[in-house]
Amino acid sequence: xxxxxxxxxxxxxxxxxxxxxxxxxxxxxxxxxxxxxxxxxxxxxxxxxxxxxxxxxxxxxxxxxxxxxxxxxxxxxxxxxxxxxxxxxxxxxxxxxxxxxxxxxxxxxxxxxxxxxxxxxxxxxxxxxxxxxxxxxxxxxxxxxxxxxxxxxxxxxxxxxxxxxxxxxxxxxxxxxxxxxxxxxxxxxxxxxxxxxxxxxxxxxxxxxxxxxxxxxxxxxxxxxxxxxxxxxxxxxxxxxxxxxxxxxxxxxxxxxxxxxxxxxxxxxxxxxxxxxxxxxxxxxxxxxxxxxxxxxxxxxxxxxxxxxxxxxxxxxxxxxxxxxxxxxxxxxxxxxxxxxxxxxxxxxxxxxxxxxxxxxxxxxxxxxxxxxxxxxxxxxxxxxxxxxxxxxxxxxxxxxxxxxxxxxxxxxxxxxxxxxxxxxxxxxxxxxxxxxxxxxxxxx
Numbered sequence: 001x002x003x004x005x006x007x008x009x010x011x012x013x014x015x016x017x018x019x020x021x022x023x024x025x026x027x028x029x030x031x032x033x034x035x036x037x038x039x040x041x042x043x044x045x046x047x048x049x050x051x052x053x054x055x056x057x058x059x060x061x062x063x064x065x066x067x068x069x070x071x072x073x074x075x076x077x078x079x080x081x082x083x084x085x086x087x088x089x090x091x092x093x094x095x096x097x098x099x100x101x102x103x104x105x106x107x108x109x110x111x112x113x114x115x116x117x118x119x120x121x122x123x124x125x126x127x128x129x130x131x132x133x134x135x136x137x138x139x140x141x142x143x144x145x146x147x148x149x150x151x152x153x154x155x156x157x158x159x160x161x162x163x164x165x166x167x168x169x170x171x172x173x174x175x176x177x178x179x180x181x182x183x184x185x186x187x188x189x190x191x192x193x194x195x196x197x198x199x200x201x202x203x204x205x206x207x208x209x210x211x212x213x214x215x216x217x218x219x220x221x222x223x224x225x226x227x228x229x230x231x232x233x234x235x236x237x238x239x240x241x242x243x244x245x246x247x248x249x250x251x252x253x254x255x256x257x258x259x260x261x262x263x264x265x266x267x268x269x270x271x272x273x274x275x276x277x278x279x280x281x282x283x284x285x286x287x288x289x290x291x292x293x294x295x296x297x298x299x300x301x302x303x304x305x306x307x308x309x310x311x312x313x314x315x316x317x318x319x320x321x322x323x324x325x326x327x328x329x330x331x332x333x334x335x336x337x338x339x340x341x342x343x344x345x346x347x348x349x350x351x352x353x354x355x356x357x358x359x360x361x362x363x364x365x366x367x368x369x370x371x372x373x374x375x376x377x378x379x380x381x382x383x384x385x386x387x388x389x390x391x392x393x394x395x396x397x398x399x400x401x402x403x404x405x406x407x408x409x410x411x412x413x414x415x416x417x418x419x420x421x422x423x424x425x426x427x428x429x430x431x432x433x434x435x436x437x438x439x440x441x442x443x444x445x
């Protein structure tokens with residue numbers, strides 16, 4: 001098995017040189033899926049996994065725009081349309097200076113499995129640009145978004161590819177892009193998700209990823225006869241995923257003792273209060289403040305240049321960015337008695353760290369399962385757009401909880417080994433099987 005995995009990865013690395021994040025994402029899936037494929041020769045004969053690791057297409061384009069001082073600016077835009085075997089391409093757009101092809105291919109590859117797990121008819125894609133909207137005026141962001149969409153619009157559509165937001169792309173950016181798409185295509189269709197409620201958006205979209213990570217954690221604990229109530233939690237990040245995970249945890253009776261940003265983390269040993277969390281949400285959404293500013297306002301402890309994994313806790317929710325939790329962090333969490341890790345971000349746990357969690361038999365939920373809440377609500381937004389109707393907040397939340405329960409069921413079905421659930425194995429095999437069966441049915445295409 002090890003030799004087969006190494007051979008497969010050597011070929012993938014040769015074809016995709018220098019793309020470290022993409023290599024990592026594929027390896028984490030390959031080591032769980034290849035033994036399953038060996039038991040099903042129909043997948044092996046058709047080279048399904050080899051085909052699955054090649055995107056259907058990659059679109060790269062120039063984005064030219066003008067800043068407020070009249071200077072011409074140029075960025076690079078991308079759309080990686082990975083796999084549409086079970087539905088239209090679906091995945092977010094990320095605007096951040098870190099965006100490159102490796103990151104978008106890893107995210108698109110993960111999206112294929114994540115979308116499959118939701119049981120909704122959605123393929124996988126990802127895109128974005130090396131543009132940082134922070135510090136830019138609304139007019140500059142609008143001009144960039146319009147220029148970006150002037151090229152991208154010809155590659156997307158309600159039955160082709162349905163983008164959404166991601167890091168650096170919120171309702172403002174989605175609105176500018178959808179407005180330009182509508183103008184260029186002369187169509188009002190559900191081609192974007194994450195839209196404003198006034199023009200086809202869905203209730204609890206911005207809360208959904210954080211809520212979903214907590215709902216999945218609740219399902220994992222239930223398998224052990226435990227609940228979220230009374231447990232302590234540390235969370236990395238302070239954007240939508242992190243803050244709404246905190247909100248839902250507090251609602252369920254947990255004690256949230258830490259949030260973080262790029263400068264460090266805050267420690268609230270007695271747990272965040274609703275008032276303080278509301279202040280952080282307002283500050284981050286509307287004033288671009290930092291947790292250091294929050295700490296000064298409330299007299300809280302701020303730990304500069306550090307990550308929250310050093311704190312003792314029952315549960316950890318990495319909700320910031322990829323590879324933020326390394327091997328040393330994992331060992332610290334294990335030593336401090338952490339029993340559960342639920343990934344709110346995409347691949348936030350480094351490969352060595354995730355291996356340690358598995359070996360320690362922790363309740364460890366990979367992002368393709370635990371953070372599928374966001375794309376699940378996007379899928380429900382697509383359904384609402386198709387039917388020209390809107391569901392209530394309560395109805396959308398009910399459906400989100402049901403989707404996360406079904407994802408958990410699939411992980412248990414395919415990941416149970418000797419009475420224990422390996423959620424990484426379960427999520428990867430369940431996500432693979434649905435897409436693989438569709439690809440087999442289509443023949444060699």
